[in-house]
Structure formats: structure tokens, C-alpha cells
Amino acid sequence: MRIFALIFISLLAFFLSLNVEKFILIGSISLKPIIILLYFTTLYWKPLYGLITGFFLGFLYEIYLPVFTGTYPLIFTSVTFGLSLIEKRIFKFRYNSLILLFCTVLFVGLVQVIIEVDKIISVFYLIFTHLIPEAILNSAVGLVILYFIKRCKD
Amino acid sequence: MEKRILRVYLLFVFISLSLLLLDGFTDIKLGNKCYNFFCLDFHNFFSKFLQNNDLKEENARLLEKIAVLSYEKQVYNELKKENQELKKIIEFKFNYPKGIIPAEIERRTLEEVNLSYQIDRGASEGIERNAAVISFNGIVGKVLKSGKNNSVVQTLKNYNSAISVKDTRSSIEGILKWNKKFFIEGVPQYADLKKGDTLVTSGKGSVFPKGLPVGIITRARKKVDDYSLEIEVEPFEDLNRINVVFVIEK
Numbered sequence: 082m083r084i085f086a087l088i089f090i091s092l093l094a095f096f097l098s099l100n101v102e103k104f105i106l107i108g109s110i111s112l113k114p115i116i117i118l119l120y121f122t123t124l125y126w127k128p129l130y131g132l133i134t135g136f137f138l139g140f141l142y143e144i145y146l147p148v149f150t151g152t153y154p155l156i157f158t159s160v161t162f163g164l165s166l167i168e169k170r171i172f173k174f175r176y177n178s179l180i181l182l183f184c185t186v187l188f189v190g191l192v193q194v195i196i197e198v199d200k201i202i203s204v205f206y207l208i209f210t211h212l213i214p215e216a217i218l219n220s221a222v223g224l225v226i227l228y229f230i231k232r233c234k235d
Numbered sequence: 236m237e238k239r240i241l242r243v244y245l246l247f248v249f250i251s252l253s254l255l256l257l258d259g260f261t262d263i264k265l266g267n268k269c270y271n272f273f274c275l276d277f278h279n280f281f282s283k284f285l286q287n288n289d290l291k292e293e294n295a296r297l298l299e300k301i302a303v304l305s306y307e308k309q310v311y312n313e314l315k316k317e318n319q320e321l322k323k324i325i326e327f328k329f330n331y332p333k334g335i336i337p338a339e340i341e342r343r344t345l346e347e348v349n350l351s352y353q354i355d356r357g358a359s360e361g362i363e364r365n366a367a368v369i370s371f372n373g374i375v376g377k378v379l380k381s382g383k384n385n386s387v388v389q390t391l392k393n394y395n396s397a398i399s400v401k402d403t404r405s406s407i408e409g410i411l412k413w414n415k416k417f418f419i420e421g422v423p424q425y426a427d428l429k430k431g432d433t434l435v436t437s438g439k440g441s442v443f444p445k446g447l448p449v450g451i452i453t454r455a456r457k458k459v460d461d462y463s464l465e466i467e468v469e470p471f472e473d474l475n476r477i478n479v480v481f482v483i484e485k
Binding site for chain 1: 239240241247255475
């Protein structure tokens with residue numbers, strides 16, 4: 082049952098990610114539903130689920146944004162693996178743990194920018210104009226989700 | 236537990252790196268193929284499916300439009316034709332030195348012999364008996380009867396019709412008659428009439444004024460039993476096809 086729920090949520094996150102990223106933009110920044118899903122699945126559910134979800138969502142993501150095949154599965158699984166390594170070393174139900182989500186979004190965004198942008202100077206420019214605001218936005222959404230998770234837990 | 240995660244992670248990394256290497260060093264371009272299959276083909280399929288109803292509606296709308304346009308075109312062509320005819324009539328009327336009355340043919344006899352017309356102008360418009368009737372290209376006949384509002388025209392295609400004509404080249408005169416074909420009567424063998432000569436009215440008699448175009452000689456040969464020429468004529472105007480005639484005021 083949980084697996085089906087995970088598949089459903091993954092697909093939902095995937096379609097949200099496709100549509101939100103294309104149509105709901107705040108300036109040039111957008112939500113990253115896949116990263117948020119991977120973050121919460123890995124830290125608050127099971128790290129293995131996060132890993133598997135990351136791998137398959139990476140493939141799905143690549144179908145719609147074709148770069149070199151295997152790039153996104155590698156990025157997403159690496160992110161979820163990294164999160165799973167520190168899962169037990171943090172106080173994940175504290176709000177300041179969301180700094181991890183901030184770093185995750187920033188990291189994924191940085192990798193994406195490095196893949197897509199040729200000039201290194203543009204990467205530094207985009208960190209301040211695009212990546213950090215995007216990470217803040219996603220952390221804010223993560224804050225809301227964490228609030229509900231905490232309420233459910235209590 | 237962590238070892239299990241590590242194993243899964245390494246497996247995924249291995250698969251991802253293999254795919255990356257496969258994609259980087261070969262021309263397979265798996266990502267593009269998947270993109271084409273999942274996005275473009277599906278998108279095209281669903282687009283066609285969704286657009287089907289729109290296309291049907293558009294087709295019906297366009298068919299209706301075509302029907303309306305066809306009808307309008309037909310009306311337009313009729314008006315154009317009528318306009319051209321009226322233009323021709325006005326031009327003809329202004330260019331002609333004498334007073335002429337344009338008239339439309341209301342009815343014509345169906346038989347080929349003794350062809351006559353009923354026209355929509357009569358004595359009230361100044362049409363008198365024996366007035367000459369012409370058309371755009373040449374002579375047509377004369378007014379046989381003149382009623383108040385319509386008249387009867389006896390055409391050249393009549394056994395009783397006899398018009399004095401003149402060859403424009405040699406000025407030789409003769410009488411144009413009709414007996415299932417047009418011919419000139421009473422021309423001696425030595426007369427200089429040739430195939431292709433143009434004939435006009437000579438002005439003799441009180442009906443037709445001088446110089447109205449009549450027709451062209453199509454055949455000229457000597458008769459064996461007689462001392463005259465056998466001359467066949469083709470009138471300029473096709474008497475079975477005209478719709479408008481002009482009556483020359485006396």
C-alpha cells in the first residue's frame with residue numbers, strides 16, 4: 082500500500098514539476114517538487130525508498146528534459162544517498178534542519194546550471210540571482226510541509 | 236541497513252554511469268529517442284484525437300462557406316455577363332449614326348424555316364412596320380408587325396426574305412435569299428464575286444439603309460445548267476443565338 086502511495090506521490094511530483102517549472106515561475110525561479118519529495122521521503126520515511134524514487138524520477142525527468150542519459154538519475158540518487166548518510170545525525174524535526182533542503186536544492190540547481198551553462202562567470206552570476214532565491218523558496222515550501230508532518234506526528 | 240542502501244546506490248550509480256558512457260561515446264542518444272517516443276508521438280497522437288472534433292466543425296463551416304461563395308460567384312458571373320451586354324448595347328447605340336431602339340427577344344419560333352422573333356418593343360416606342368432590325372454583328376431582318384408593346388420580326392431565315400446586297404470589293408449587287416441556306420440570286424457568270432468577300436446592304440428598296448453588314452461569301456461557283464453563279468453566304472450573326480436586337484428608326 083505504501084509503495085503504491087509512493088508511486089502515486091512520485092508521479093504527482095513529476096507532473097507537478099513539469100507543469101510548475103514551466104508555467105508557475107516567480108521571475109526565473111520555480112518550485113522543485115521532485116527535490117522536495119526526495120528530501121522528505123529520504124529523511125522522514127525510508128532512505129531506500131528515497132533512493133529508488135530518485136533513480137526512477139531521474140529517468141522520467143530525463144525523458145522530458147533530454148541531456149546526457151543517466152545524468153539526472155545520478156544526481157538524484159547521489160542527493161538521496163547523501164541525505165541518507167546524515168539522516169541519523171541531525172534533528173530532522175527541528176525547523177533549522179531545513180538548511181539541508183536549502184543545500185540540496187542549491188546543489189541540484191548548481192549541477193543543472195553547470196550542465197547547461199557554458200561560461201563559468203555565468204554560473205557565479207546565477208548563484209546569486211537564481212539558485213539562492215530558488216533554494217529559499219523551496220525551503221519555505223519545505224517549512225510548511227514540515228509543519229504538517231510535525232502536527233501529524235504530535 | 237546502510238550497507239543495503241550503499242549497494243543499491245552503487246548499482247544505480249553504475250547504471251547511470253553506463254548510460255552516460257553509452258550516450259557519450261555512441262550515437263544511440265537514448266534520451267532523445269525516449270523524448271521523441273514519450274513526448275512527441277504521444278503529444279501528436281492526443282493532439283490529433285483532440286483536434287478531430289474541431290476539424291469536423293471547421294470542415295462543416297468551410298463547406299457552408301464554399302456553398303455560399305459558389306452561389307455568390309454564380310450571381311456575380313450573371314451580373315458580369317449582363318453588365319457586359321448592357322455596356323455593349325450602350326456603346327453600340329452611341330456609335331450608330333441613326334436612331335436605334337434596343338429590344339429584347341421575348342419569344343422565337345422553334346422551327347428552323349421561317350424563323351421569326353417577338354420583341355418587347357412596339358409602336359408605343361416608335362417601332363414601325365418594315366423597320367430594319369440589326370444586331371451587334373450584322374443585319375437580322377425587318378419588323379413584320381408592330382403591336383402596341385411588342386412587335387414581330389421576320390428574320391433573314393425566311394422564304395419570303397429578299398435583301399439587296401452589295402459586294403464591298405467589287406460593288407456587284409445581288410439579292411440575298413434563304414432556302415435552307417443563304418444564297419445570292421441573279422448574279423451573272425462573269426461577275427467578280429469570290430469566296431471570302433464581304434456583303435453589305437446596297438440601300439435599294441425602302442427597308443434597309445445602305446452599308447449594313449450582312450455576311451461573307453463562303454462558296455462561289457459556276458452553275459452547269461445556267462449562266463449564273465451559285466453563291467453561298469454565311470451571315471455575320473448567328474440568328475438562333477441572339478437575345479438583343481436593335482430596330483432602326485425610320
